[in-house]
Amino acid sequence: MKVDVTRNPTEDDLSLLSHGLRSYNSQHIGHAATEEDVRFAVFARNGSGKIIGGIRAAAFWGWLHIELLWLEEDVRGAGTGRQLLSAAEAFAMKHGFFHSRLETTSFQAREFYEKHGYEVFGELRDLPQGFTSYFMKKALV
Template sequence: MHIEVTCSPSKEALEILSKGIQSFNQKHISDEVVFEEDTKFAVLAKDENGTVQGGIRATAFWNYCIIELLWLSEDTRGLGVGTQLMEAAERFAKSKGFHYLRTETLSFQAKPFYEKLGFTVFGELPDYPTGHTTYCLVKKI
């Protein structure tokens, strides 16, 4: 067996990995879940000129909506825009049949914000990145 580390895997190699895990998963969960397509979406906050001032990037599958990132421009912070974005993402996730929101935030970012919105911490990664903590949060919707 030859072990290879690559930063540029071929499409074919990635497809083999995806098909392999799907095949394994089929032994444990229904095909409907195994082959469920990811739902990728964004929620954007735009100013009167149509310029993006903040937003959310998310992916959802297997009854979880994962908030990959939430960003707000300096000018929009503290104005309730983040809460509006999260509420819109939650409504969208619910409308698509997802039951949970999940996210991660760093110790210098938005843990209190997410907790105010009903998220609870289910895990911590200390010293990730070095000198900080990553918090994993979840909310049932």
């Protein structure tokens, strides 16, 4: 056996790993383990069509996973984040996902998410160094 580390794995190699894990998981949780992730994005655009913010997300096993939410500085605090989050949650519920989870750090948007119904269920100090990462969840029903 040889173990190697690569910074440039091929899509085929990554797919092989995903397929292997889904196959294993299906032995424990059935059909849900073999379903593909529902990957999607929600964008906010200005009048000329330029992206000024957005959400990158995935959903699987009944849960929406907000991978990231970003807004340009000058639109923060104007309700754009709320609109993006609402759109992502509505999309997830329409497709049968009724819980949401995300991660944010102490210098980012914990209060924003709490204001929109998310609660901390775990934290990890010094990720990144000197800060805390918060793991948050919300029931979408």
